[in-house]
Amino acid sequence: MTRPGRSELVKVGLFAAAALAVLFVPRIVSDFRAQQFAYVGIYLIALLGLNILTGYTGQISLGHGAYMAIGGYTTAILISDQGLRLGGHTFSGDMRDVWTIPLAGVVAGAIGFLFGFPALRLSGLYLALATFAVAVATPAVIRKFEGFTGGGPGINLFDAPGRTRPTETTDPVTFETVTEPIRVLGFEIHSFNEWLYYLCWGIALVMFALAWLIVRGRFGRALRAVRDSPLAAASSGVSLAKYKTLAFGISAFYAGIAGSLLAIATTFVNPETFPIALSIFLLVGVVVGGLGSLWPLVFGAIFIQFLPLWAQSISKSPGAPSVVYGVILIAVMLLLPTGAAGLVRRVGWAASRLVSRT
């Protein structure tokens, strides 16, 4: 483990400050906005994972929606108990369904790791298209195995008798669903959306810290070496196979967690929850945030969550929002070809030059 330097301690401090700020957002914004910000957290997790693979290791994946689907369905099947009794353990109250999240990550991660082996033989666009193929095939495969996945209609997570959303309980007398606030450390979480926000961002912060630990030390250096010069990496004793497959596994683990949270957030999953467009927009988010960056990915996550909504609010005529979205996407790429991270770097240089001059 690399010993932290002074600049790294500053980073830890900034991270703690950001984490505190994240905690207070639902106190300021409306319930509806809290839900939207929860989605930003979910996308951030997926982008962090995809960036470890594409940004740091140089392996393009156009199929991360498929790993999100694996994570989402793992959680959905476990929560709704679709004829599958794993664990059989029920937690009480707010913690009840949360245990399925890491499991979803592990399942997706294992499958991603295994996919990494055949992917070793492919590079560049061939890999991109092979992963794209997986994403394209996913909805059809989900529909085909309907006994397990619920087919086209999908699975409703909190629909089964006695199953309610985490901030709700069923009244034992009237069988009506009543809202029951959750208390954590003096906080009171009133609504499902607020609960969702804390859940998603709590996990996103942990995953962010984890990503930072992954890319900062020896391991991250090896990943970058594999990306920049496979030849040099291999001749310095870095095993290409080991790092590429591990990067696939880690990245899919992140996607699985994000998919699991997406399933909980939408409270149902069906083949349309994880369309091909999701995989493509994840790549858009990584490039808009900045390949090989960490915190600028927040901009990528905000971009893919809010831009479609904003485009829709501009014009109601059919097709127009899509045009607005496309024009803005191209404009961003023309102005910031290296994403938000590139802009941040440029501002940083300008600032440091200004400081050194005075």
Place this chain on the structure above:
Amino acid sequence: MDYAQFFQQVVSGLASGAIYAALALALVLIHRATGVINFAQGEMAMFSTYIAWTLTTNHGWPYWGAFAATILLSFVGGLALQRTVIRPVERAPVLTIVIVTIGLVLIFNGLAGWIWSAEVRAFPTALPNETVDVGGVAISIQDLGTLAIVLALVVALWAFFQFTKIGLAMRAAALNPDASRLVGVRVGWMLAIGWGLAAALGAVAGMLAAPTVFLDPSMMQAILIYAFAAAVLGGIDSPFGAVAGGLMLGVGLNLIGSYIDFVGADLRLPAALLVILVVLLVKPEGLFGKPIARRV
């Protein structure tokens, strides 16, 4: 297995394969020159098809007149697109250019819905809706015509690259841009012509596909995926491979779909993709691509 039915499946597979081949060839053209996969190729083709539809249905043009005009307009449109949108990001990382083409997907898809509404429409065809008898097997003229048009186009394109000065310059620009620039090839314009040709090829694919898949803004999405698959199967740098890959994919999809019960209609696409994955694992550079020599 019924012989006549098998033969019909093969011919109709060749016809749809020809459409995948045309679009795959468009992808290969752009990829060879710039190393970029143009995700908007399908939506550009769809947009061209709408132009052809407007010309025939709203302005009363004869079919072949509209066909030719659409090809020409698409060529100019593709050229203009490269000069205005792609050129500014030419030096950016490849992924940035790919994202720009995704932006184009959204724009063309949205524009088509905006201008012509998302309603599904019938598209005219000049080929008679009849069958000819070949050795006791009824073959659709529509299928034969589609195949013939695409093959004629491929030959014309091959002749263009082989025997014209511009074709030679385009090959040179794709192979070694710096050296070509030194001998006076205007590399930027060659790339733009490449985009124009790709758009024109896409327009043909769209107009040939529209009578069967019908005209709507998402008509080319599945076809684009098949074209990707065809290009990868044949080797993304090989024009011949793209055509062969398209035809093989068309026939393969039809046969898998009709003769393997488990696959049926729903798993046709995943099955085809699985086959391609396997091909890639055995031959990572595609069936007709040149292997990249590497020593470690």
